[in-house]
Amino acid sequence: MSYLRKNIAAMDGYVPGFQPPDEASWIKLNTNENPYPPSPQVIKAIQAATGDDLRKYPDAACRAGREAAAELYGYPVDWVIMANGSDELLNNLIRACAGEGEEVAYLHPSYSYYATLAAVQGAQIKTFALTESGDIMDFPERYTGKLFFLTNPNAPLGLRWQADDVGALADRCSGLLVVDEAYADFAEGNCLELVRQKPNVVVTRTLSKSYSLAGMRLGLAIARPYIIAALDKIRDHYNLDRLAQAAIAAALIDQDYFRECVERICATRQWFSIELDKLGYSVIPSSANYVFTSPPDQNGKRVYDALYQRKILVRYFSDPVLSHGLRISIGTQEEMERTLAALAEIG
Ligand SMILES: Cc1ncc(COP(=O)(O)O)c(C=O)c1O
Structure with missing residues (x-):
């Protein structure tokens, strides 16, 4: 037993x-880490945060980071959430949207961690084959699963879809389309605007790659306020420690x-x-x-x-x-x- x-x-x-x-x-x-060190401003901010204050809990709302991201991406603060790596957001999106036995989908090949996270929830997994020229095979006219994860740019192939094409995919999804933009900072465009345009699009980002902060575990998502509020409810309330919070604001500001x-x-x-x-x-x-x-x-x-x-x-x-x-x-x-x-x- x-x-x-x-x-x-x-x-x-x-x-x-x-x-x-x-x-x-x-x-x-x-592991797609950045070969260059984090911004000197980030190191300074972390050093300044390593003092007596560590005896106190961090800001549960992560206001400084949220405000910096809201300003940078042109969204109101209540459209933004911070996380302990974007992996945490991918996990919480499944927890928030897919119950046991419900379906979530992603492309094969893409980031295989979605499957692990879904399996933990007891959710069903559906994959759509992706060709090396970027064709998604057999995607239905209407996809009725709870979530569809689109890694854009795709990992590990590196190819990407234009925002218009992603928007058209969103129109075919009954559930959320999560655009995992872990690598979008290295691309010529991104899907951030789609969050405003389409009711079912969520964009996730990480500071692990383009901001050289894989070791700090920092991610964020942009979505409609009611989705952000749901993610806020189910996260660990102190998911970002004081050092991570100091780092995220400094990193996003030093453009x-x-x-x-x-x-x-x-x-x-x-x-x-x-x-x-x-x-x-x-x-x-x-x-x-x-x-x-x-x-x-x-x-x-x-x-x-x-x-x-x-x-x-x-x-x-x-x-x-x-x-x-x-x-x-x-x-x-x-x-x-x-x-x-x-x-x-x-x-
Ligand atoms: C496509 C994709 N999404 C998400 C992540 C996770 O990023 P984070 O370090 O923010 O958890 C990775 C990390 O390799 C990734 O490749």
């Missing part, structure tokens, strides 16, 4: 990207630093993609801080292993729709030059 709920006992846990213990000796391009880092990453991405093509690798044009690329022999595992031996860590997926290639995060220009030299050697 087990004390566990049946679905918990039966499900697999999510396996996050490998974080090697001897991090400094690797070129680490497997000059943010833009400079994002521009550098996009320039390196463009250079790296062109060089991969010269090596005979195929590359899906990317709107994110990684590229999905396949070697001429379509054997992702062979190249992954050879890079691993050279202490370069990238992401290989054994899933048959992805095993022909690799997802390689964009590091510094120097890291990518070394990776390219290794790939030239490996072939």
Whole structure:
């Protein structure tokens, strides 16, 4: 006999990207972290918050962060919520909208954590196949599930849909369309305006990638106030600690630093993609801080292993729709030059 709920006992846990213990000796391009440090303003703000005040609870409403995000994205404060990583919001959106046995959907391939979160709730999972040219297969005229997660730009392929196309998808959903914009800051457009235009669109963002703050666990969502109010009800009331709250406001305010880092990453991405093509690798044009690329022999595992031996860590997926290639995060220009030299050697 087990004390566990049946679905918990039966499900697999999510396996996050490998974080090697001897991090400094690797070129680490497997979890789409930002190669540049957080803004100096963020470090200052965190240092200023590490004092006697830590004995007190943080602001449960996370006002400073919410206000900074509202100002930056042009929405009223009650359309914004902060979270301990955008993963927390994805989880709470399922908790808020999908009861046991109800359906949530996402594309395959995309972020597989949605499936884990749904399984915890006992929700049913539906996937729609995505081709490498961005076609979504067999999406019904009307999708009646409770939630549809659209990772835009897609992870791991890096391709993206224009806001108009996403809006048309929203019109076909009876439930919420959650646009997971974890990588949108590296793209030329985003779907933020859709939140105002469509009653069922929610956009989630993270500070893990474009703001170099994966270690702080900071995410946010923009949605209609009644959805934000529901997410507010079910979250952990002190979900963001004092250091995270200090960091989020400082990060969102220092837009000059943010833009400079994002521009550098996009320039390196463009250079790296062109060089991969010269090596005979195929590359899906990317709107994110990684590229999905396949070697001429379509054997992702062979190249992954050879890079691993050279202490370069990238992401290989054994899933048959992805095993022909690799997802390689964009590091510094120097890291990518070394990776390219290794790939030239490996072939
Ligand atoms: C598509 C996608 N959504 C959400 C997340 C989670 O981001 P966070 O670090 O804010 O929890 C990731 C992280 O890799 C991601 O790739």
